[in-house]
Amino acid sequence: MALNQLSVFVDNTPGALADIAEVLANADINLRALSIADTERFGILRMIVSDNRMAVSVLKGRGYIVKETEVVGVKIGDQPGKMAEALKVLDLAGINLEYLYAFCARTQKHAYLVIRVADNLKAEETLTAAGFHMIEDADVAKL
Amino acid sequence: MKYFQEKTETMAPEEIRKLQSEKLVRQVRHVYEHVEPYRWKMDEAGVRPEDIRGVEDLPKLPFLTKGDLRDEYPWGFLAVPRKDCVRIQSTSGTTGRRVVAFYTQHDVDLWEECCARAIVAAGGSEEDVVQVAYGYGLFTGGPGLNGGSHKVGCLTLPMSSGNTDRQIQFMMDLGATILCCTPSYAAYLGESLRERGISPEDNPLRAGIFGAEPWTEEMRRSIEKTLGIKAYDIYGLTETSGPGVAFECAEQAGMHINEDHFIAEVIDPDTGEVLPEGSRGELVFTSLDKEAFPLLRYRTRDICILSRRKCACGRTFVRMTKPMGRSDDMLIIRGVNVFPSQIETVLLKEGYAPNYQIVVDRVNNSDTFDILVEMDEAMFGDTVSAVTGREKALVAAMRAMLGIGPAVHLVAPHSIQRSEGKAVRVIDKRKLVTEDENFLNRKN
Numbered sequence: 016m017a018l019n020q021l022s023v024f025v026d027n028t029p030g031a032l033a034d035i036a037e038v039l040a041n042a043d044i045n046l047r048a049l050s051i052a053d054t055e056r057f058g059i060l061r062m063i064v065s066d067n068r069m070a071v072s073v074l075k076g077r078g079y080i081v082k083e084t085e086v087v088g089v090k091i092g093d094q095p096g097k098m099a100e101a102l103k104v105l106d107l108a109g110i111n112l113e114y115l116y117a118f119c120a121r122t123q124k125h126a127y128l129v130i131r132v133a134d135n136l137k138a139e140e141t142l143t144a145a146g147f148h149m150i151e152d153a154d155v156a157k158l
Numbered sequence: 159m160k161y162f163q164e165k166t167e168t169m170a171p172e173e174i175r176k177l178q179s180e181k182l183v184r185q186v187r188h189v190y191e192h193v194e195p196y197r198w199k200m201d202e203a204g205v206r207p208e209d210i211r212g213v214e215d216l217p218k219l220p221f222l223t224k225g226d227l228r229d230e231y232p233w234g235f236l237a238v239p240r241k242d243c244v245r246i247q248s249t250s251g252t253t254g255r256r257v258v259a260f261y262t263q264h265d266v267d268l269w270e271e272c273c274a275r276a277i278v279a280a281g282g283s284e285e286d287v288v289q290v291a292y293g294y295g296l297f298t299g300g301p302g303l304n305g306g307s308h309k310v311g312c313l314t315l316p317m318s319s320g321n322t323d324r325q326i327q328f329m330m331d332l333g334a335t336i337l338c339c340t341p342s343y344a345a346y347l348g349e350s351l352r353e354r355g356i357s358p359e360d361n362p363l364r365a366g367i368f369g370a371e372p373w374t375e376e377m378r379r380s381i382e383k384t385l386g387i388k389a390y391d392i393y394g395l396t397e398t399s400g401p402g403v404a405f406e407c408a409e410q411a412g413m414h415i416n417e418d419h420f421i422a423e424v425i426d427p428d429t430g431e432v433l434p435e436g437s438r439g440e441l442v443f444t445s446l447d448k449e450a451f452p453l454l455r456y457r458t459r460d461i462c463i464l465s466r467r468k469c470a471c472g473r474t475f476v477r478m479t480k481p482m483g484r485s486d487d488m489l490i491i492r493g494v495n496v497f498p499s500q501i502e503t504v505l506l507k508e509g510y511a512p513n514y515q516i517v518v519d520r521v522n523n524s525d526t527f528d529i530l531v532e533m534d535e536a537m538f539g540d541t542v543s544a545v546t547g548r549e550k551a552l553v554a555a556m557r558a559m560l561g562i563g564p565a566v567h568l569v570a571p572h573s574i575q576r577s578e579g580k581a582v583r584v585i586d587k588r589k590l591v592t593e594d595e596n597f598l599n600r601k602n
Binding site for chain 2: 082
């Protein structure tokens, strides 16, 4: 079970994100979630998309550097306090977060956390034991 | 004391030529007998030592390049038994191979005398306290001026480069009167003194001898003002001994080349043809007196102009302009020689494609040095720390190769400016060359 995230290296220049968005739009790829880590000179765009293989192919075709990384996808209730619950579980298990972002699905009554940690398996086991459900690429495609 | 060696420094031009001719004949024989790679060159060119009867025959001799010296690293151009050598100095090194220059005691003395002439030309005498803030070690700057200062009889402060607090403390406490360092460090010291509330009148300095990197007349005036001194230029290169090959006098109108030890020619860098006096071209040196590392017709790659017009200081040695540029792609950044090929070597070794751009600028009289490197797929990670970690590793590798640390920035693939498909490797924004062709005629 795995949720795969795409990261793209982008220069901190005007129009950089617009170009990526257009490339994905042209390939009919749906963005489920994204987050940007930005520095003064460069940024890292992280995305959960509907079709990884296609997205990687069109982005690389356009000259982008793309990396696929396994992250942890957690389904939580779309209610106040649910993220806090999930994070507390990880905290108690001593699991450190590298980064995190979240998204909601219009068709579902759920929200989803995308979590990057050093040890995915440990995080997944911890969360599962606490009653959380993980999502993977196939689930994202259905959203 | 106006001259360090008055008789030599004011010798009539025809006497200099006669002296050079005698020394050249002897030196060519010495080189032909003891330096195998140069003997091959002469044989290939069909020149015999007896064909060289004077300075007029110099153009018959083949040129030497830095590449020739690197190919024979380390011993190939050594012209005396190893036991006769007392010292080496070395260039900063390109693509892992440095040029090592050897010195006998006689060679060291001769070099130090050249530096002593520069110090005296800058008004120095045994009354002076000379603060040498060039680097010491393989770099020739520190050892050269240190030795020259001893020869003049000055009290010498062997500070080496850096540690500005200590520089200022010794300068003030010991009353340094002459400062020797790179012009950018002189400018930096000036700023630092001002920050500490020490005005130009309150520091004991009265002269500075600055070299090892390009600088402009504007920078000279700025340094003279912030330090309250007169600033003198000095020129040299490791291959010919080090600083002191040429030095400036109080006229500040070009640098006198020590013609009793070196013959200077200016050539067309493309054809190798010797150009008449006053032409702009590549400077070529022949060492007349060096025993251990005697280079004949060594191409410096520095572009300059020579002038034989009489100088008001009384010295008769030919004058050269500051280098106006290079006939190769070498950059001088904070006094250190940097070749784009060195950066390429580091990138390949670290697993990157050689897609890079060097950006050099001068901000507040000191060089900035940035290298943009296109990100490689294998090097990319999804976290900021993964990317900055790669940048830090590249900075460390660059510092190890170049001796100075650039700022390294990973950038998106294909983002580096290309001109006609070829990446623009170097952007030098410093505009360091302001000399016009009349520079040598100024004040004369």
